[in-house]
Amino acid sequence: MKIFPVAQVSSIDQYTIQNEPIASIDLMERAASAFYRRFTALYPHGDVSVLAGPGNNGGDALAVARMLLQDGRDVEVFMLTSEDKLSQDAQLNYQRLQRIKKCTVTLQSEEQLTAIGTENTIIDGLFGSGLNRPLEGLAQKLVAYINNTNVQVVSIDIPSGLFGEDNAGNDPEAIIMADYTISFQFPKLAFLLAENEAFVGEWVVEEIGLHPQIIKETSSDYCYSDRQLIRQLLKQPGRFSHKGDMGHALLLAGSYGKMGAAVLASKACLKAGVGLLTTHVPRLGYGIIQTAVPEAMASIDRSDILLSEFPDINGFDAVGVGPGIGTKPNTITAMRELLQALNGKPIVMDADALNILSQDESMWELMPDNAIITPHPGEFDRLAGPSYSAFERLQKAQQFAIDMQVVIVLKGAFTAVINVDGHCYFNSSGNYGMATAGSGDALTGILLALLAQGYSVLEAARLGVYLHGLAADLLLQQMAEEAIVASDIISKIGAAFQSLRR
Structure with missing residues (x-):
């Protein structure tokens, strides 16, 4: 699913009106009907207060109010402005609403703020995605009043006051804090950024039949990778496939006190379908890796406690480095030599490998094109400098991917996979139970397995991130998010493959 800036969405709306063709008031009715269906499914009973602003978002709200009244619900409508200041389509919906005798509409003023029923569910239709300041x-005071109540708020298309993309110059005290947001046709980029979670709440996208041709033809730098898109990436091995066909991966992981990272990444790699895995560990980690992961072959470093070398990589299809390796001088030297020896071989780099890169920018010159790096926000800030918002960090990551020709897996609630051309794919699977030690090591193992099996770096990144999150989602059938640990996620990788194929 493409994610468009709000200016492009407006153009898509206009194209639909002209080329479906459909009258703008009828497109508004279609959108209001989609909202109404979802809202009544979420809140089948109870009184409702509808807040309507002057623009088309207010027109949607007035149409929804009419539908709820016709359904027998008790509805009170609060308009932010008088009828003559409404947009043309909002005026038409106001007139339709007025024909319903039991409808009461209050023109909002500061003295009437407390008239809004705090026992009612509130539908927020004050301002839409076109807001730019x-x-x-009065609008700010109304928003502040609503936010200071415990009432349930459902926003139409976007929470009032929130900008569709960058909110760096916005006033957080002047943005509705919705419990639920029902967006039309596409999610807004702002929904996927961490600083906006408190405003957006849970969100869902409702189709409103915008013209498919213009959606297809309009390019976007952002995509929301849903199950249908990811499923198209998944390969089906042939009946006669053998372990040699499924790739041989090399994982460099672990150091004294951090052998758990090597174990977790190795198990995840094997669970993700690699044919053969060799894990290179410090000498004192030999017994651990052979016992904990008997399916993996062990390569032993000359150092007892850290990684100071690596085996001949010519026999491997892909390399993974980073989980638990530390940042000691001998390890830094070994990683530099590894990058020099890759000769275009696919590599995924995580954790301490990224910390090493952040300490020595000259090492970036050795990075092969199309490497995968998997930073969390803190690790990325160490690589590219601090960011003051998730939007700024995302833009930096897009430029970083272009400049360095790497694929970035920027981890978070909607992990962003950023291709070498700057195109960004947000992931749709996963839950907060994944915020646990070792989860990133498991992801490294999955990505390494997919690279070794012959997936392209972009395919491996998108598919691996989705499977990682899906495995965690499947765990919710058995336990709460708080109880999830990395080994639980690894145990569900097979079920995630099975679920995706179904």
């Missing part, structure tokens, strides 16, 4: 005056 912070709310002020």
Whole structure:
């Protein structure tokens, strides 16, 4: 699913109106009907307060109010402005609403703020995605009043006051804090950024039949990778496939006190379908890796406690490095030599490998094109400098991927896979139970397995991130998010493959 800037969505709306063709008021009715269906499924009973602003978002709200009244619900409508200041389509919906005798509409003023029923569910239709400056005056006071109540708030398309993309210059005190947001046709980029979670709440996208041709023809730098898109990436091995066909991976992981990282990454790699795995560990980690992961072959470093070398990589299809390796001088030297020896071989780099890169920028010159790096926000900030918002970090990551020709897996609630051309794919699977020690090591193992099996770096990154999150989602059938640990996620990788194929 493409994610468009709000300016492009407006153009897509206009194209639909002109080329379906459909009257703008009828497109508004279609959107209001989609919202109404989802809202009544979420809140089948109870009184409702509808807040309507002057623009088309307010028009949607007035149409929804009419539908709820016709359904027999008790509805009170609060308009932010008088009828003559409404947009043309909002005026038409106001007139339709007025024909319902039991409808009461209050023109909002500061003295009437407390008239809004705090026992009612509130539908927020004050301002839509076209907003380009912070709310002020009565609108800001109304938002502040709503946010200070415990009432349930459901926003139409986007929480009022929130900008569709960059909110760096916005006033957080002037943004509705929705419990649920029902967006039309596409999610807004702002929904996928961490600083906006408190405003957006849970969100869902409802189709409203915008013209498929213009959606197809309009390019976007952002995509939301849902199950259907990811499923198309998944390969089916042939009946006569053998372990040699499924790739031989080399994993460099572990150091004194951090052998768990090597174990977790190795197990995840094997569970993700690699044919053969060799894990290179410090000498004192030999017994651990052979006992904990008997399916893996062990390569032993000359150092007892850290990685100071690596085996001949010519016999391997892909390399993974980073989990638990530390940042000692001997390990830094070994990683530099590894990068020099790759000769274009696919590599995934995580954890301490990224910390080493952040300490020595000259090592970036040795990075092969199309390497996968998997930083969390803190690790990325160490690589590219601090960011003051998730939006700024995302833009930096896009430029970083272009400049360095690497694929970045920027980990988070909607992990962003950023291709070498800067195109960004947000992941749709996963839950907060994945915020646990070793989860990143498991992801490294999955990505390494997919690279070794012959997936392209972009395919491996998108598919691996989705499978990692899906495995965690499957765990919710057995336990709460708080109880999830990395080994649980690894245990569900097979089920994630099975679920995706079904």
